[in-house]
């Protein structure tokens with residue numbers, strides 16, 4: 001028995017799913033989908049202020065290579081948290097997996113926060129997807145969301161409370177600007193993924209546009225909607241208003257249905273870079289949208 005393995009505490013005898021070959025294959029499939037989803041977010045261009053393979057957006061300390069290193073470091077985490085979900089692990093087990101994954105990310109990137117929001121959001125979604133599979137339920141966005149709230153909603157609500165000294169940029173933005181951020185997203189069961197990003201992606205695909213355009217539309221829908229602590233941290237209230245206004249204007253012109261959408265997205269990218277704005281929370285949530293879309297459409 002490995003005392004340091006948090007999953008050990010939730011392994012119940014007579015639950016063949018956890019260790020059997022099909023359970024392992026399922027976890028590996030989710031790892032591939034999670035990593036590909038985050039990679040799809042990374043290579044998407046133009047994304048206002050964000051890092052891609054074309055440029056580093058508003059960031060001076062990270063490049064696409066930093067994100068790729070981080071992605072490699074997260075593979076085991078996505079397998080572990082999917083398996084923990086299959087085993088109905090309590091939130092404290094998921095939290096420890098998340099903390100360990102953050103440490104691995106920071107080691108891989110030399111201390112740069114590339115994916116903290118993604119570790120949280122995609123991690124919880126992987127756990128819910130694992131739970132869905134253990135129940136034998138069809139993987140649908142509605143069922144994944146339901147199980148996430150039913151299994152860990154209460155603990156996520158408690159996790160949203162920022163206590164004492166703010167240590168992270170997110171916690172500071174919550175206290176200083178009453179921004180909601182990743183914690184509140186989690187407490188509500190990631191509604192921006194299910195009710196904002198995913199519908200925007202589906203609408204663009206249903207209208208016959210490609211996956212690239214659909215992802216751009218989903219990103220702008222998220223930027224228009226969420227309270228992104230990374231934006232508050234870098235740009236304060238003014239910055240948050242700028243991001244929301246530009247995203248709304250892009251959507252009001254038809255998003256990627258407009259013939260000049262690419263030039264408009266590029267103009268936003270340039271203006272965000274000039275103002276050092278980076279909607280990193282929306283980028284993480286786009287990765288989550290790609291994950292839910294991929295697991296629910298095959």
Ligand SMILES: CC(C)(COP(=O)(O)OP(=O)(O)OC[C@H]1O[C@@H](n2cnc3c(N)ncnc32)[C@H](O[C@H]2O[C@H](COP(=O)(O)OP(=O)(O)OP(=O)(O)O)[C@@H](O)[C@H]2O)[C@@H]1O)[C@@H](O)C(=O)NCCC(=O)NCCS
Nearest residue numbers: 098113114116117123168169170181182227228229280281
């Ligand atoms: C709950 C935690 C995620 C902690 O959150 P908290 O808000 O306290 O801490 P942050 O360190 O600020 O991380 C939150 C990251 O979440 C992303 N985010 C922001 N707004 C939202 C939102 N509305 N919805 C979803 N996600 C959101 C955002 O990630 C992106 O920003 C990164 C860069 O941020 P930053 O570090 O501030 O760096 P820079 O811009 O480079 O600043 P400078 O250094 O240059 O000044 C970017 O890469 C994106 O990832 C926020 O960063 C969680 O950490 C936690 O509780 N962890 C413990 C483990 C756990 O409990 N897990 C639960 C089970 S999985």
Ligand SMILES: Nc1ncnc2[nH]cnc12
Nearest residue numbers: 042050051114280283284
């Ligand atoms: N592409 C990206 N650029 C900057 N921050 C991010 N956080 C998640 N993805 C990001």
